[in-house]
């Protein structure tokens with residue numbers, strides 16, 4: 083049997099055929115610098131960029147495609163948002179379920195730029211309590227930054243409720259949708275999200291190197307970089323108008339083409355359909371692993387408000403060793419370690435065993451993949467039990 087890819091939380095693989103085909107075709111026929119010149123090809127490339135802004139805005143139920151910003155990935159997008167919203171004297175609240183793409187920009191702002199930072203822990207099931215966030219509000223709170231879905235334990239946070247509390251206090255809600263976009267519906271209006279960061283290469287089924295922000299009309303983000311925009315070149319400063327305000331230099335046009343095809347596939351397949359398929363496999367996986375003595379799952383007591391991402395350890399094995407055995411003996415690809423989420427592992431106590439093994443299920447996984455993975459772990463855990 084060929085490789086079983088269960089590392090979709092790192093990046094989705096393979097991509098839909100449409101993504102590969104359209105990127106190749108578009109780059110061959112329209113690989114020019116969009117928005118910089120007036121010849122037909124350049125205009126057509128510009129149309130693709132504009133169309134993709136519109137498609138993503140509609141996908142997230144945003145209102146203004148000019149405020150759909152392209153960046154390299156969600157790390158880049160989150161840096162633009164957090165550095166552009168927060169300044170000295172501000173207070174920011176985040177959680178212990180965040181990825182380093184939120185934690186590190188905030189820690190830098192706290193250490194070097196006079197921003198005060200508070201962490202709200204997640205509960206025993208992996209969820210953040212909106213009441214706990216509200217209790218941390220101060221008069222100078224400017225930003226709450228939360229993960230929509232965890233890339234370690236797969237829990238989906240009550241973003242709409244957190245957003246409601248933020249709206250009441252005039253606090254900006256910044257949401258990291260890296261794991262959720264394309265897996266579960268996102269509606270920035272209904273969920274009271276002020277700034278949504280997304281990455282293209284996970285469940286939006288695009289390539290690496292493309293991501294961005296969906297910024298609501300009432301939010302102003304300062305530009306923290308400056309450079310070419312292709313328009314109003316005589317102006318000495320970076321433009322204030324969106325989308326240029328937060329875009330710098332030649333865009334990743336082939337990445338945008340891939341993302342256009344990727345979300346086209348997601349829309350056609352249906353987010354609900356994808357979620358249903360992945361969660362059916364997730365249930366099969368969790369049920370199978372629960373029956374194996376010596377396998378510990380984290381925050382998987384129930385699968386309500388979860389995406390198909392989960393972590394576990396096998397007694398007697400360092401997470402990295404389990405991953406190596408899965409790879410070498412069973413041809414199963416997974417991710418081991420701290421998953422760029424040090425505080426999650428500190429809170430779970432798994433930092434002392436070098437993290438955990440993570441499986442991320444994608445739309446192209448099958449029942450057979452799950453059964454092989456469960457069988458492999460039965461063997462690994464059984465081998466330890468016999469030698470213990």
Ligand SMILES: Cc1ncc(COP(=O)(O)O)c(C=O)c1O
Nearest residue numbers: 155156157181183233260261281
């Ligand atoms: C929850 C979460 N946030 C942010 C990121 C960063 O995404 P990217 O590497 O595309 O910037 C990831 C990627 O693993 C993630 O899982």
